[in-house]
Amino acid sequence: RTMATAARKSLTIGLIPADGIGKEVIPAARTAIEALGSDIPTPKFVDLIAGFETFTRTGVALPEETVEVLKNDCDCALFGSVSSPSKKVVGYSSPIVALRKILDLYANIRPVVSVSPNPNEPSKVDMIVVRENTECLYVKQEQLTVGEHGKEARATRLITERASTRIGKMAFELALARPRKHLTVIHKSNVLSVTDGLFRESVRAVPLQDTRFEAVTVAEQLVDSAVYRLFREPQIYDVMVAPNLYGDILSDAAAALVGSLGVVPSVNAGDEFVMGEPVHGSAPDIFGQGIANPVASIRSAALMLRHLGYIEAANRIDNAVDSVLREGQLLTPDLGGTAGTREVTEAIAKRI
Amino acid sequence: RTMATAARKSLTIGLIPADGIGKEVIPAARTAIEALGSDIPTPKFVDLIAGFETFTRTGVALPEETVEVLKNDCDCALFGSVSSPSKKVVGYSSPIVALRKILDLYANIRPVVSVSPNPNEPSKVDMIVVRENTECLYVKQEQLTVGEHGKEARATRLITERASTRIGKMAFELALARPRKHLTVIHKSNVLSVTDGLFRESVRAVPLQDTRFEAVTVAEQLVDSAVYRLFREPQIYDVMVAPNLYGDILSDAAAALVGSLGVVPSVNAGDEFVMGEPVHGSAPDIFGQGIANPVASIRSAALMLRHLGYIEAANRIDNAVDSVLREGQLLTPDLGGTAGTREVTEAIAKRI
Ligand SMILES: CC(C)[C@H](C(=O)O)[C@@H](O)C(=O)O
Ligand SMILES: CC(C)[C@H](C(=O)O)[C@@H](O)C(=O)O
Numbered sequence: 001r002t003m004a005t006a007a008r009k010s011l012t013i014g015l016i017p018a019d020g021i022g023k024e025v026i027p028a029a030r031t032a033i034e035a036l037g038s039d040i041p042t043p044k045f046v047d048l049i050a051g052f053e054t055f056t057r058t059g060v061a062l063p064e065e066t067v068e069v070l071k072n073d074c075d076c077a078l079f080g081s082v083s084s085p086s087k088k089v090v091g092y093s094s095p096i097v098a099l100r101k102i103l104d105l106y107a108n109i110r111p112v113v114s115v116s117p118n119p120n121e122p123s124k125v126d127m128i129v130v131r132e133n134t135e136c137l138y139v140k141q142e143q144l145t146v147g148e149h150g151k152e153a154r155a156t157r158l159i160t161e162r163a164s165t166r167i168g169k170m171a172f173e174l175a176l177a178r179p180r181k182h183l184t185v186i187h188k189s190n191v192l193s194v195t196d197g198l199f200r201e202s203v204r205a206v207p208l209q210d211t212r213f214e215a216v217t218v219a220e221q222l223v224d225s226a227v228y229r230l231f232r233e234p235q236i237y238d239v240m241v242a243p244n245l246y247g248d249i250l251s252d253a254a255a256a257l258v259g260s261l262g263v264v265p266s267v268n269a270g271d272e273f274v275m276g277e278p279v280h281g282s283a284p285d286i287f288g289q290g291i292a293n294p295v296a297s298i299r300s301a302a303l304m305l306r307h308l309g310y311i312e313a314a315n316r317i318d319n320a321v322d323s324v325l326r327e328g329q330l331l332t333p334d335l336g337g338t339a340g341t342r343e344v345t346e347a348i349a350k351r352i
Numbered sequence: 353r354t355m356a357t358a359a360r361k362s363l364t365i366g367l368i369p370a371d372g373i374g375k376e377v378i379p380a381a382r383t384a385i386e387a388l389g390s391d392i393p394t395p396k397f398v399d400l401i402a403g404f405e406t407f408t409r410t411g412v413a414l415p416e417e418t419v420e421v422l423k424n425d426c427d428c429a430l431f432g433s434v435s436s437p438s439k440k441v442v443g444y445s446s447p448i449v450a451l452r453k454i455l456d457l458y459a460n461i462r463p464v465v466s467v468s469p470n471p472n473e474p475s476k477v478d479m480i481v482v483r484e485n486t487e488c489l490y491v492k493q494e495q496l497t498v499g500e501h502g503k504e505a506r507a508t509r510l511i512t513e514r515a516s517t518r519i520g521k522m523a524f525e526l527a528l529a530r531p532r533k534h535l536t537v538i539h540k541s542n543v544l545s546v547t548d549g550l551f552r553e554s555v556r557a558v559p560l561q562d563t564r565f566e567a568v569t570v571a572e573q574l575v576d577s578a579v580y581r582l583f584r585e586p587q588i589y590d591v592m593v594a595p596n597l598y599g600d601i602l603s604d605a606a607a608a609l610v611g612s613l614g615v616v617p618s619v620n621a622g623d624e625f626v627m628g629e630p631v632h633g634s635a636p637d638i639f640g641q642g643i644a645n646p647v648a649s650i651r652s653a654a655l656m657l658r659h660l661g662y663i664e665a666a667n668r669i670d671n672a673v674d675s676v677l678r679e680g681q682l683l684t685p686d687l688g689g690t691a692g693t694r695e696v697t698e699a700i701a702k703r704i
Contacts, residue, residue, distance in 0.1 A: 084541075088541070088553075094542055096541060135511060136432070142544065149512065149513070150517075151358050151512065152512045153511045153547040154511075155508070155547045156506050156509075156549065157489060158506055159504075159506075159507075160503065162501040162502050188489075189436075190437075191449060191489065191490055192492075193440060193494070194495070195494055195505040195506065197440050198503055198505040202503075223601060223635065224600045227579065227604055227605045228607060231583060231605070231609075247541070249575060249576050252579055253579045253580065253583065256582075281380040307675040309461075
């Protein structure tokens with residue numbers, strides 16, 4: 001899962017803060033990357049726009065130029081967060097969902113890890129949610145008709161063997177690299193025997209094609225009981241692989257276990273491109289106060305670099321974050337502290 | 353939400369234990385109802401079959417006779433739990449999903465309440481998940497095709513104005529009867545603007561037709577963040593209303609907050625019929641040991657009676673359950689105790 005990095009002289013990173021606190025935490029991630037110095041090629045940052053605010057201003061949520069620059073000029077990117085309109089807005093469609101599809105970022109990798117106060121103690125929660133990122137209900141094929149009893153809306157849920165197999169491979173690969181080597185396949189095939197049946201079968205068939213994966217133990221769970229058990233016995237999970245919507249819900253659920261969505265990072269990864277993205281939303285309630293937690297975004301930068309093969313650089317960022325969290329002196333309000341985005345970012349940057 | 357009961361001389365209750373621990377907990381619910389004595393018309397019980405075991409034996413998961421007896425002879429019913437096959441089994445289809453649809457039990461009402469040790473202290477968790485019970489992905493319209501890149505499966509997610517409006521009414525009615533009168537509408541309209549947009553709009557339009565409902569405050573949440581907030585601040589919820597699948601996941605998540613799925617009851621309610629059902633599954637891992645928690649099933653019986661208008665009888669059952677849980681002497685292993693199904697059931701029956 002490492003993209004060839006040998007030939008890189010510089011590293012061009014697209015920055016798309018988008019809406020709300022995305023504008024506060026993406027600059028924090030940039031600060032962390034800049035603090036790395038010579039562990040990575042000299043980073044070049046390109047500021048790009050997208051989001052609901054962009055839509056309100058220009059009529060387009062994801063300008064073509066943003067996509068073109070990402071495709072042609074960038075090695076990777078960091079995306080902030082988007083605001084959802086509180087009413088139906090004609091013509092608006094989520095730019096993050098679109099970007100995942102256009103750039104074929106088929107894997108949404110969301111490690112959820114708690115930081116123990118004692119560095120020698122293992123984390124209580126330590127799992128990766130691997131979410132299929134291009135299909136399921138996110139294909140957004142919806143129709144509205146008017147029948148005898150009023151309006152009727154239909155959406156298509158698409159699950160393909162191809163996408164399920166490739167996300168399965170990614171999940172097995174990630175599980176294989178971890179000490180426990182355990183994978184839980186999430187589905188709801190007791191109701192969706194065809195679509196979730198195909199997801200389950202495709203993932204389970206992956207080791208038949210690559211015998212390395214036989215070292216991974218495989219379990220499965222229905223999505224409803226997976227969420228229940230996630231809260232009751234999070235230690236049973238190592239890597240989870242799920243269709244798009246279940247993965248969306250499961251990763252938010254897992255985030256509740258580690259204190260805050262404000263610390264959970266992700267990457268949207270494809271074979272050609274990788275885009276870091278904090279799991280949290282645009283948080284309009286706290287936007288503008290300078291108190292957004294920069295950790296999710298900074299960890300997303302680390303995850304992105306790790307995915308590109310800059311392991312040392314990623315470790316330096318993650319260790320700096322862990323040390324600040326462990327100390328517990330500088331925490332944002334979501335973690336019970338009183339520090340601001342800037343203070344936390346500076347403390348992390350200093351330790352990088 | 354009360355069905356006319358005046359004319360009833362006897363009360364015929366269909367019992368469908370189905371699979372696994374359903375066979376242990378449905379008899380417990382029967383014991384509780386029998387302990388009521390004269391608060392209800394003399395109960396008559398009719399034993400009915402359905403489930404995966406029935407399928408393995410007869411080739412049919414939900415025999416026609418079961419449906420006919422429920423429709424023609426029963427005033428209400430109690431359903432246990434079904435086992436899901438661990439592999440795809442041709443011809444098998446969940447009997448509980450089918451029953452909900454055939455009997456048009458459009459509302460799945462799942463109160464999730466924690467019992468405080470001190471009876472004068474309010475419950476920490478006290479909410480009702482109102483789940484639409486007939487459509488969404490549960491319409492089970494699925495197709496499999498073979499394309500260029502292998503198999504492709506599609507499922508239809510159906511959301512209608514009619515079903516969304518009637519579940520909305522039920523939710524408003526339930527919220528109106530509670531002290532806080534607060535309703536949270538769950539959706540994911542930032543992705544599913546047409547289907548979840550219709551659900552949201554239809555529910556929100558309910559008070560326009562019935563001004564009593566203006567006393568209810570309405571909030572809304574995206575399903576992913578609803579699960580997150582459920583764990584972080586369960587006290588923000590009073591009544592939640594959700595499309596079928598989100599309701600399935602949310603009610604399991606809420607169950608994790610009150611100690612065990614083994615205490616969470618539900619009713620599947622329509623305008624003509626009501627069927628109690630514990631929220632837990634068939635738990636093959638503990639089946640046969642006599643340690644299944646009978647509380648969910650006994651509370652489901654109470655909820656069913658409440659729905660039929662036997663408020664006093666329902667209160668007597670619920671108070672007996674609360675008193676046994678509060679005492680904490682007789683608890684099944686899922687709640688950290690060592691008691692068996694029979695002991696707990698007898699203790700509850702004695703207090704009824
Ligand atoms: C903003 C929204 C479309 C998005 C999603 O559902 O994927 C978000 O919840 C996420 O988890 O990244
Ligand atoms: C057994 C299964 C089909 C069912 C559902 O998904 O509705 C169960 O999980 C429930 O919550 O009643």
